[in-house]
Amino acid sequence: MTKTPPPVLELCNLEISLPKGADRPYALEGLDLIIEPGEIVCLVGESGSGKSLCAGAIMGLLPEPHVRVTGGAIRFLGEELRGKTDAEMRNLRGADISMIFQEPMTALNPQKTVGWQIDEVLRLHTKLGKADRKARAIEMLERVHITDPASAYNAYPHQISGGQRQRVMIAMSLVLSPKLIIADEPTTALDVTTQLQILKLIRELQEEEGAGVLFITHDFGVVAEIADKVAVLCRGELVESGTTDQVLNHPQHPYTRALIGAVPALTPPPLKIASDAPVVLKGTGLKKTFAARGGMFAGKRKAVTAVKDLSFELRQGETLGVVGESGSGKTTVSRIVTRLLECDQGSVELDGSDLLAATPKELRALRQHIQMVFQDPMASLNPRKRVVDLIAQGPIVHGTDPAQAREEAKKLLELVELSPAAANRFPHEFSGGQRQRIGIARALALEPKVIVADEPVSALDVSVQAQVLKLLADLRDRLNLSLLFVTHDLRVAAQLCDRVIVMQKGEIVETGLTAEVFANPQHPYTQNLLSSIPGRDWTPPSLHVDVA
Amino acid sequence: MTLHMPPILVYALRRLAQAIPVVILIMIGTFLLLKLAPGDTVDALVGDMGGADAAFIARLRAEYGLDQPIWVQLWRYMVKLASFDFGWSFVYEQPVSTVLMERLGTTLMLMAASLSIAFTAGIALGAIAARRAYSATDNLISVLGLVFYATPSFFLSLMLMLVFSVKLGWLPVGGIKTIAAFYTGWDHVWDVIRHLIMPTAALSLIYLAFYLRLMRASVMEVADLDYVRTARAKGAKEGRLMIHHIMRNALLPVITLLGLQFSTVLGGSIVVETIFTLPGLGQLAYQSVVQRDMNTLMGIIFLCAIIVVVVNFLTDLLYARLDSRIELA
The missing domain is CATH 3.40.50.300 (P-loop containing nucleotide triphosphate hydrolases)
Structure with missing residues (x-):
C-alpha cells in the first residue's frame, strides 16, 4: 500500500445519518468505495438510495446539522477529509475536487455570464491576472468543444442550449484540473444525442487529465457506456460492486438482478396487430x-x-x-x-x-x-x-x-x-x-x-x-x-x-x-x-x- | 424602423408609447367622476360669499364654461391639459401649475426619503433574517416587521409626535421649516431634515415591513437553488455567495414590488402630510377636496398619474437592466 500512490478517493464504512422522522435512520450505511486515478466508478441506485448524499458528504456540502456524516472515513489522496475546517474544504472544492451537477438549466446563475462564472473559479483559487484568467476560460470552453468560445464567454446561460450549458458546467469543473470529479446525473436532463456527446466529452477529458471520476446515475445504459467499475446502492447499502462487465452481465445480488432485468431491451415486440383493424x-x-410573446406596440x-x-x-x-x-x-x-x-x-x-x-x-x-x-x-x-x-x-x-x-x-x-x-x-x-x-x-x-x-x-x-x-x-x-x-x-x-x-x-x-x-x-x-x-x-x- | 437604435432605447420608447393612453384614460375617468359628485366650483365660491342671486350664479357658470355640456367641458379640459395648462385655482388665486410646483418638492422629498429608507433597510433586514432563518435574530426581525406592518401610519404619526415633540421636545411638531427663523445654507438643510424625520418614519415603516418580508422569503428561496450549490461547490465563501449569487437574484421580485407600491406610498403621503401639516401635494389634495377646488384637484391627480407612470417606467427599465433574461427587442 505504501509504495503505490494512494487512491484518489477512498470511502471506508461511510455512514450518513438522517434526521428523526425520515424513512430510515441512515442515508448511507457502511459504504466502502475506492476510486483509483484515471478510473470512472459509477454509483448506481434508484431515487432515495442515498447516492447524491454520498457526493454531498465528500464535498462537505451536506445540509448539516440535519444530515451529517456520523461514521467512517473519507480519504482524498490518502488524506482524511472529515474534520477539515470550512476554509480547508473551500480550498479543495472547485480546485482539487469538483462537481458536475444534473440540471444545466438551474445549476448556473441566470444573472451572470458564462465567462464570469468560469472566471469565478479561477479568481477563487488562483492568483492569475484578469487577462490570463480570461484566456484560460476561453481555452477551456474550446476544450469542451463549444463553437465560438469568445461569444459563449459573454453569453448568459439562457442564451445557450441545454447541451451547451452542460459543456459550460464541465468546463467550469475541470478548469483547474481536479484530481477527483464528482458527476451527479450529469446527462439525465439531456436529449439522447446530446447525452452521448457529453458522455464522450467527460471520458475524453478525464483520460487527458487522469482524474478519478465518481459518476452518479440511475441509468444502466449510461453505466454500460462510461463505467470502469460499478457500485450498486439500495436504500443506503452497497449491495454489489465490481467491474462493469461483472455487474452488468453477471449480477449476483437479487436487487441488482431486478434492476437490470427491468431495463427495457432494444428489441421491439413481435408484431401482433392485424393491420386491417379500424x-x-x-x-x-x-x-x-x-x-x-410581446405586448402592445411590440411590433412584428x-x-x-x-x-x-x-x-x-x-x-x-x-x-x-x-x-x-x-x-x-x-x-x-x-x-x-x-x-x-x-x-x-x-x-x-x-x-x-x-x-x-x-x-x-x-x-x-x-x-x-x-x-x-x-x-x-x-x-x-x-x-x-x-x-x-x-x-x-x-x-x-x-x-x-x-x-x-x-x-x-x-x-x-x-x-x-x-x-x-x-x-x-x-x-x-x-x-x-x-x-x-x-x-x-x-x-x-x-x-x-x-x-x-x-x-x-x-x-x-x-x-x-x-x-x-x-x-x-x-x-x-x-x-x-x-x-x-x-x-x-x-x-x-x-x-x-x-x-x-x-x-x-x-x-x-x-x-x-x-x-x-x-x-x-x-x-x-x-x-x-x-x-x-x-x-x-x-x-x-x-x-x-x-x-x- | 428601429434598426439602428440600441435595444434599451427601443424598449424605453415603446414603454413610453404605452404610457400615454394610460394617462389619457386616467384623466377622462377622473374628470367624469368629479363631475358626478354634487356641487362645483361655483357652489363653493358662492357658499364662501354667503350666497348670491340666480342670475349672478348663472353668469359665473357661463364665465367658467360650467354651463356647457359635459363632453364639451371634457374636450376643452383635455386640450388645455395637452399644453400643461391646468387652469386657475379660485382658492389660491393663482394658476394651478404654480400652486402645484410649490408643493411638489416637499412631497417628492418625503417620498424619496421614505422609499429609500424602507427599501434599503427592508432588504438588509430581510436578508439577515433569511440567512439566520428560525434563529432568535430572525424571530426578532420578523416580529418587528409584523408590528410595523400592523401599525396604521396615522397612529404611528400621532405617537411619534407625542413622544419626540411633545414629551421630549427633540423634533418640530409639523411644517417643513421653522417659520420666521430665515435659516440659510446648511442651517436651512438641517432644519428641513429635522422637519422630515418623523413624517418619513411614519410613512416608511409599513413599507419597510413589506420589503423585509418579501426579501426574507425571496432570499430563502434563492439560497436553496441549484446555482447557489454550484457556487458553493466551486469553493466560494458565504459572503461572496450572498452578494453575487443570492442577493443579485433575490432582489428582482422586491424591485417589482417597489414599482407597484409607489402609488400607494403617494396615497399614504396624503395622511402623513395632513397630520404633520407638511405643505405637499397630499395636504393640498385634502384641502382641495374640502374646498371644491376642482382645477387644483385635477391638476394633482394628473401630476400623480404622471409620477406613477414615470416611476413604473423607470422600474421596468431597471428591471430589464438587472434581469438578463428579459429580452429587450
Missing part, C-alpha cells in the same frame, strides 16, 4: 405555430412552428409511439389530438367524427373517447382531492350517478393493481409509480377508445417504470385500447410500441413498424438517434426475474 384516431395535415412577433403538416393513423388495439428529442413537437401533437391546444390547420378524426370542428357541447361528449395520461404524476393529480373522487370525477361530469361512479372507481383501482382501500387517501400518500397508476385509472374511468400518454414513465425509477409499462400493455390488450404513446426514451418505445413516428423539428422524418425502424432506420436523424442510445451495444441479460 382506424380510431386519424390526424390529417396538422399544423401549429406559437406566437412569441416571431412565430415558432411546433408542428407542420403532420398526418397519422392509429388503429384499434395498436400502440403508436411518437418519439423525438425536446423541441421536436411531440408533446404539441398529444395536446392537439386531445384538443387541449387549438391547432391552426388540419383535422383530427376520432372514431369517425371531427374532433377539431366539434362545438363545445359535442367536444365534451367526444372527450369520453379520448383520455390522457400525463408525465408528472405529482403535478397532474389535484392534491386536495381523494383518489376515489379524482377517478370518479370524469364519469360524474358526464352524467353518471356519483355513488355508482365511486363504486366503479374502486373497481378501477383493482384493475390498475392498487388496493381498493387506497380510494379514500390523498395523492401525496402514494409513491410515484402508484400515482401514475391512479392517473391511468382516472383515464380509464370514462372507458375511452384512445389513451394519449405523454411521457408517462419518464419520471419513474427503472423498476417502477417496467411495472407501469407492463400494466399499460396488459390493459391495452384486455380492453382493446389504442395508445398514442409520446416518449423521448427509445428503449421504452421499443418495448411497448407497434409502430413509431420519429419527429424532428415538427415534422415526421420516419414512420413504420417499430421492429423495422429500429432494425433498419432509413433517415439520418433516426440513425443518429438510435446510435446515440447509451449502452446500445449492451443487451441486458435475460434474468427471468419478476420485477413486480
Whole structure:
C-alpha cells in the first residue's frame, strides 16, 4: 500500500445519518468505495438510495446539522477529509475536487455570464491576472468543444442550449484540473444525442487529465457506456460492486438482478396487430405555430412552428409511439389530438367524427373517447382531492350517478393493481409509480377508445417504470385500447410500441413498424438517434426475474 | 424602423408609447367622476360669499364654461391639459401649475426619503433574517416587521409626535421649516431634515415591513437553488455567495414590488402630510377636496398619474437592466 500512490478517493464504512422522522435512520450505511486515478466508478441506485448524499458528504456540502456524516472515513489522496475546517474544504472544492451537477438549466446563475462564472473559479483559487484568467476560460470552453468560445464567454446561460450549458458546467469543473470529479446525473436532463456527446466529452477529458471520476446515475445504459467499475446502492447499502462487465452481465445480488432485468431491451415486440383493424384516431395535415410573446406596440412577433403538416393513423388495439428529442413537437401533437391546444390547420378524426370542428357541447361528449395520461404524476393529480373522487370525477361530469361512479372507481383501482382501500387517501400518500397508476385509472374511468400518454414513465425509477409499462400493455390488450404513446426514451418505445413516428423539428422524418425502424432506420436523424442510445451495444441479460 | 437604435432605447420608447393612453384614460375617468359628485366650483365660491342671486350664479357658470355640456367641458379640459395648462385655482388665486410646483418638492422629498429608507433597510433586514432563518435574530426581525406592518401610519404619526415633540421636545411638531427663523445654507438643510424625520418614519415603516418580508422569503428561496450549490461547490465563501449569487437574484421580485407600491406610498403621503401639516401635494389634495377646488384637484391627480407612470417606467427599465433574461427587442 505504501509504495503505490494512494487512491484518489477512498470511502471506508461511510455512514450518513438522517434526521428523526425520515424513512430510515441512515442515508448511507457502511459504504466502502475506492476510486483509483484515471478510473470512472459509477454509483448506481434508484431515487432515495442515498447516492447524491454520498457526493454531498465528500464535498462537505451536506445540509448539516440535519444530515451529517456520523461514521467512517473519507480519504482524498490518502488524506482524511472529515474534520477539515470550512476554509480547508473551500480550498479543495472547485480546485482539487469538483462537481458536475444534473440540471444545466438551474445549476448556473441566470444573472451572470458564462465567462464570469468560469472566471469565478479561477479568481477563487488562483492568483492569475484578469487577462490570463480570461484566456484560460476561453481555452477551456474550446476544450469542451463549444463553437465560438469568445461569444459563449459573454453569453448568459439562457442564451445557450441545454447541451451547451452542460459543456459550460464541465468546463467550469475541470478548469483547474481536479484530481477527483464528482458527476451527479450529469446527462439525465439531456436529449439522447446530446447525452452521448457529453458522455464522450467527460471520458475524453478525464483520460487527458487522469482524474478519478465518481459518476452518479440511475441509468444502466449510461453505466454500460462510461463505467470502469460499478457500485450498486439500495436504500443506503452497497449491495454489489465490481467491474462493469461483472455487474452488468453477471449480477449476483437479487436487487441488482431486478434492476437490470427491468431495463427495457432494444428489441421491439413481435408484431401482433392485424393491420386491417379500424382506424380510431386519424390526424390529417396538422399544423401549429406559437406566437412569441410581446405586448402592445411590440411590433412584428416571431412565430415558432411546433408542428407542420403532420398526418397519422392509429388503429384499434395498436400502440403508436411518437418519439423525438425536446423541441421536436411531440408533446404539441398529444395536446392537439386531445384538443387541449387549438391547432391552426388540419383535422383530427376520432372514431369517425371531427374532433377539431366539434362545438363545445359535442367536444365534451367526444372527450369520453379520448383520455390522457400525463408525465408528472405529482403535478397532474389535484392534491386536495381523494383518489376515489379524482377517478370518479370524469364519469360524474358526464352524467353518471356519483355513488355508482365511486363504486366503479374502486373497481378501477383493482384493475390498475392498487388496493381498493387506497380510494379514500390523498395523492401525496402514494409513491410515484402508484400515482401514475391512479392517473391511468382516472383515464380509464370514462372507458375511452384512445389513451394519449405523454411521457408517462419518464419520471419513474427503472423498476417502477417496467411495472407501469407492463400494466399499460396488459390493459391495452384486455380492453382493446389504442395508445398514442409520446416518449423521448427509445428503449421504452421499443418495448411497448407497434409502430413509431420519429419527429424532428415538427415534422415526421420516419414512420413504420417499430421492429423495422429500429432494425433498419432509413433517415439520418433516426440513425443518429438510435446510435446515440447509451449502452446500445449492451443487451441486458435475460434474468427471468419478476420485477413486480 | 428601429434598426439602428440600441435595444434599451427601443424598449424605453415603446414603454413610453404605452404610457400615454394610460394617462389619457386616467384623466377622462377622473374628470367624469368629479363631475358626478354634487356641487362645483361655483357652489363653493358662492357658499364662501354667503350666497348670491340666480342670475349672478348663472353668469359665473357661463364665465367658467360650467354651463356647457359635459363632453364639451371634457374636450376643452383635455386640450388645455395637452399644453400643461391646468387652469386657475379660485382658492389660491393663482394658476394651478404654480400652486402645484410649490408643493411638489416637499412631497417628492418625503417620498424619496421614505422609499429609500424602507427599501434599503427592508432588504438588509430581510436578508439577515433569511440567512439566520428560525434563529432568535430572525424571530426578532420578523416580529418587528409584523408590528410595523400592523401599525396604521396615522397612529404611528400621532405617537411619534407625542413622544419626540411633545414629551421630549427633540423634533418640530409639523411644517417643513421653522417659520420666521430665515435659516440659510446648511442651517436651512438641517432644519428641513429635522422637519422630515418623523413624517418619513411614519410613512416608511409599513413599507419597510413589506420589503423585509418579501426579501426574507425571496432570499430563502434563492439560497436553496441549484446555482447557489454550484457556487458553493466551486469553493466560494458565504459572503461572496450572498452578494453575487443570492442577493443579485433575490432582489428582482422586491424591485417589482417597489414599482407597484409607489402609488400607494403617494396615497399614504396624503395622511402623513395632513397630520404633520407638511405643505405637499397630499395636504393640498385634502384641502382641495374640502374646498371644491376642482382645477387644483385635477391638476394633482394628473401630476400623480404622471409620477406613477414615470416611476413604473423607470422600474421596468431597471428591471430589464438587472434581469438578463428579459429580452429587450
